[in-house]
Amino acid sequence: MAEERTEAPTPKRREEVRKRGQTARSQDLTTAIVLLAGLYTIKILAAGVLDRLSGLLVGNILAVGVLDKSAAPSGGTSVIGTLIAILPPLLGVLAVAAVVASGLQGGFIFVPGLLTPKSERVNPLAGTKRILSIQGLLTAGKALAKFAIIALVATTVIRSHLADLAAIGAVELMPAARLMMGLIWEVLFKSAMAMLSLAILDWLWERRRFLNSIRMTKKEIADEAKQSDGDPHIRAQMRSKRQQFLQQMMKDVRRADVVVTNPTHFAVAIQYNPESMAAPIVLAKGQDFLALRIREVAAAARVPVMENPPLARALYKLVKVGHPIPPHLYVAVAEVLAFVYRLKGRRRAA
Numbered sequence: 001m002a003e004e005r006t007e008a009p010t011p012k013r014r015e016e017v018r019k020r021g022q023t024a025r026s027q028d029l030t031t032a033i034v035l036l037a038g039l040y041t042i043k044i045l046a047a048g049v050l051d052r053l054s055g056l057l058v059g060n061i062l063a064v065g066v067l068d069k070s071a072a073p074s075g076g077t078s079v080i081g082t083l084i085a086i087l088p089p090l091l092g093v094l095a096v097a098a099v100v101a102s103g104l105q106g107g108f109i110f111v112p113g114l115l116t117p118k119s120e121r122v123n124p125l126a127g128t129k130r131i132l133s134i135q136g137l138l139t140a141g142k143a144l145a146k147f148a149i150i151a152l153v154a155t156t157v158i159r160s161h162l163a164d165l166a167a168i169g170a171v172e173l174m175p176a177a178r179l180m181m182g183l184i185w186e187v188l189f190k191s192a193m194a195m196l197s198l199a200i201l202d203w204l205w206e207r208r209r210f211l212n213s214i215r216m217t218k219k220e221i222a223d224e225a226k227q228s229d230g231d232p233h234i235r236a237q238m239r240s241k242r243q244q245f246l247q248q249m250m251k252d253v254r255r256a257d258v259v260v261t262n263p264t265h266f267a268v269a270i271q272y273n274p275e276s277m278a279a280p281i282v283l284a285k286g287q288d289f290l291a292l293r294i295r296e297v298a299a300a301a302r303v304p305v306m307e308n309p310p311l312a313r314a315l316y317k318l319v320k321v322g323h324p325i326p327p328h329l330y331v332a333v334a335e336v337l338a339f340v341y342r343l344k345g346r347r348r349a350a
Contacts, residue, residue, distance in 0.1 A: 007218060008216075023105065025102070025206060026199055026203035031195070033098075034094055036196065142198075149191070150191045165183075253269045253284045253294055253298055256303050257271050258270050258304050260307075261291065262309045262313060264291065265287060266286075266287055268316055269285070269294060270283065277324070282321055282323060285321060
């Protein structure tokens, strides 16, 4: 029996599915945002050309229907030019609004694989199954709800302007055109706001459904923790090896010729045998507590401890345990070793 997915997705799981392009998205929300952006763009752009378009429209109507039926409508080129001036910024705003709306929902991430055609997307049988599925029925229900809301908004707006519409026959052409355009704008704007409200609810529903779809089992949580922190057995082996390394390093301190200190933050044990070594070797090194432990072992083994902060810091940062010191530190280390050898010579003479 498969284990139930009862655990909330971890941040790592969310990031993984996000990189695959799987996020909570509502197409209705994107559509509503794009529609509102388009309406406001049209309103801003049309404010400067409304009189021009209205004049051209009235002139064409008069030329065809009243003054001269044989005359060709005038101003066609101006109408096309006006539309050309409006369309590029409008299309640009719509494209930007679509990208922003999509990015706000799922993050600005591009997944090329999502653009690859899939056979099930064009398979009629698979499409029929999707339509007849529960999700397909919910989609159809949302479409009907949107249609009903738009119809309700349009009916409400029109009823609120029945008096104006009843008297439109007695109004001149230009005021009547302005009244109709204002009425259309109000219907479109209020419909878009209603769609936005419905789209927000749809996005919340899609987000809940998406989070449920990526829930994890307890085993998956444990496996992810192992991958993040490492296998417990491997960690135990690493701790054991580190412990063995530290124990061996402390034994090597007893063989050192000198321990160079910071004096408290760093400690580096050095050994040099001219007959078998080309350069002095770092036997042990440590910081803070480990440096204190190296000094204690050195004191117990009667290994000289010498304070030289610049040299101690350089050796600690530049030289690994078991490796020779770099050539540019030869002089400084040689001075320390010479002092230690002189000190040992005095002790033997005494």
